[in-house]
Amino acid sequence: MGRYITHNNRGSIVEQLMLNTSEYYRSNGIAYFRKSNPEYSHVSKRGRSSLSMLDEDSFRIRLISKGDLDYYGVYKGKYFGIELKETKRQEFCLSLLKEHQWTQLEEISSCGGISLLLIHFLHKESSFWLISYSQLLKLRSEKKRKIFSLEEFKKVKAFELSITYPYVFDLVPVLDQLISHLKS
Template sequence: MTFHYPNGKRYTAELTKAASTYKPKDVKWSYGKRGMTLEEDINETNQYYLDQEIAVIHKKPTPVQIVNVDYPKRSAAVIKEAYFKQASTTDYNGVYKGKYIDFEAKETKQQTSFPLKNFHKHQIEHIKKVLNQKGICFVLLRFSMTEEVYYLEADQLLSFWKRMEDGGRKSITKQEIDQYGRLIPLGFQPRIDYIKIIDSLYKF
């Protein structure tokens, strides 16, 4: 089966190449859960929240457009080709203490700033609509080189986005994230305890 990203790039070619070059000796043991992606860390955190009945928050499924289906048998269908559609909203949503939670998660290899190009215009518009409805909305920003994860409230992101649209810098400096964001210490269970930050910012 062949998958394509929204830009038309083939997905299976990358997987095939990676699989063909894989060798057991390439495996590097991970200590302290280092090397996990931001998505993996958040999914693990959300599962902990769910298991402990703290919150119900899930990752939204990536929409897929199927363009080619084979029917080898009357009772079976095989997808031969499909495209990943570009998501129209943010990555995660759910409910916590009766409040709607909505957030996006991004990471960068840069160490001194966070590029705003990581966000899309439709995501910014979605964030504005969530805030208009009094939902709790934020972004989790990860600096992958230092494994630092920050909680940044959505209204702060919008202010930096407006600065860019007005001709200002196209990124958020690390100093600004330190000033306006909240550093989330990485833990074991939960891995990224963003609910603790929400509790410190909102009164329920």
């Protein structure tokens, strides 16, 4: 199964782990995960032979839309969307989330789905944190700023993710907690 590679996510650890997770969860019937890709249109091609269309250097594309959140899926009948981000610092800046990503997180949440942000903190103690859209809004409104430390994520209902064999995120306990919280 291929993956859509752009300059922004090339070599991304969190992208590869999430891809592994989606493939593992789908193949084992645990959850349905899918990577979303931006819409594009074919603009032009160079060369006249039909074989030249198969060569990456022989055509250009144009993005039609900014794309959806990085991953979407269904777990135990609940729809969810996940945006992946990485930061080399011990803090996360909300400006890393683009306006269309905020909008999609809000729309999914308002329709009863689960909107999540998965952040890889790449500092010396590399860690992965999952925070729901509602907790992200709560953190933003309480702090009245756009930069949050890793310590602040630990204080709210954010979840540190563990990685299990074969290099997949252990999302089941977290998703179960989020679903049970929605029911109560």
